[in-house]
Amino acid sequence: QEQGISQQALAEKTAKDKACMTNLMANLEKKGWIMRQEAPNDRRNRLVYLTPAGEEISDRVRPLIKDFYTQTGQLMGIENLNACSNQLETLYEIFNQF
Known part of the structure; x- marks a missing residue:
């Protein structure tokens, strides 16, 4: 972006x-x-x-990624998705301490 x-x-x-x-x-x-x-x-x-070729790839992939996140949110539910995201952030912070 x-x-x-x-x-x-x-x-x-x-x-x-x-x-x-x-x-x-x-x-x-x-x-x-x-x-x-x-x-x-x-x-x-x-x-x-x-590059222009990179922008073209980005334009083609962006809707697929958005759709993936939309479907994931629908299947998991926004609350579970947010909880999972928070847990992953905590895990990332823990790993960065080593």
């Missing part, structure tokens, strides 16, 4: 470690779906942009 987001921010949002995110970005770049550029204010930081 954000053009020019840093790899670090993506790693944090997806709970991926730096090595995993670097490999993932390299694969997406090979497919032509993203491009990475050095941040103008910090050359160590890489910013990620969707």
Whole structure:
């Protein structure tokens, strides 16, 4: 959703470690779906942009993901879904302590 987001921010949002995110970005770049550029204010930081091909994939996948979440919510119920999400956040925080 954000053009020019840093790899670090993506790693944090997806709970991926730096090595995993670097490999993932390299694969997406090979497919032509993203491009990475050095941040103008910090050359160590890489910013990620969707290419036109990446935008096309995103436009096709986004409705499928939305439908998936809608169906999951209907099957689980919003209260159970929220409780599960809260438990996963707690588990993530616990794991980050190690």
